[in-house]
Structure formats: C-alpha cells, structure tokens
Amino acid sequence: RIAYLLTDQAYLLTATRFRDPHDTPGLVPYYFGVASTLWATWQITTLAGLLLGSVIPESWQLEFTIPMVFAALLILAVRxxxxxxxxxxxxxxxxxxxxxxxxxxxxxxxxxxxxxxxxxxxxxx
Incomplete structure (x- = not known):
C-alpha cells in the first residue's frame, strides 16, 4: 500500500530527511505527509491540465518544467x-x-x- 504513493520526489525528500538509517522515528508519517501532498498536487494539476490545456499558449513552453524538477532533485541528492x-x-x-x-x-x-x-x-x- 505504501508503494502506491512512491514517486522520485517523495523518495528523495524522505531519503534526504532520514539519511541516518538508525534515525527512523517519524519516517513513515513524514513519508506519508510528503507523498500524499505530492499525490494530491499531481491529481489537481492533472485535472487543471485537462481543463485548461487547450487554452494555454504553446509559447509558455511548459514542457521544460519536468527537466527542471529533476534538476532540482539532483541538487538535493548530490552531497x-x-x-x-x-x-x-x-x-x-x-x-x-x-x-x-x-x-x-x-x-x-x-x-x-x-x-x-x-x-x-x-x-x-
């Protein structure tokens, strides 16, 4: 059940917060908080894209946002x-x-x- 919410972002944020494998108190609630927030955001923005996608001009070049998310994750991960x-x-x-x-x-x-x-x-x- 916990894997349903697993995303690159939820994993990285949780792994960054709990780097020490012995320091796990609060890990599961933290993960569920991060993962459920990301899941809800994904659902809402998908719905927004469905409803508004046809009126957003191509000149906004929103396809660039996904590589930027992964660049931000890379910055967090490289230590x-x-x-x-x-x-x-x-x-x-x-x-x-x-x-x-x-x-x-x-x-x-x-x-x-x-x-x-x-x-x-x-x-x-």
Missing part, C-alpha cells in the same frame, strides 16, 4: 564529490550519446556516471 562527479559524467555522456539507437544514450550515460562515481569513491582521501 559528495563522487556523487557530483557521477552526475556530471552521467549527464555529459548521456548528451553526447543521445543519437545512439533505441534510446541507449541515457543508459550509457547512467552506466558511465555510476562507474565514475564508484571510481571516485574508491580514491584515497
């Missing part, structure tokens, strides 16, 4: 140098590999980012 390197390498490789067949550019970018992050995490500090 270390290996994480920053992984995000940077993954993003750059995904853009460079964009023209690969079957949409493989994203997968190649993700794998490159993971490899870079793991390599950076192994370096002595």
């Amino acid at each position: 270390s140098r290996p994480g920053l390197l992984a995000a940077t390498v993954g993003g750059v490789v995904a853009v460079l590999a964009h023209d690969l067949p079957y949409g493989l550019g994203l997968m190649v970018g993700a794998l490159a980012g993971v490899a870079a992050g793991m390599a950076a995490d192994r370096e002595p500090r």
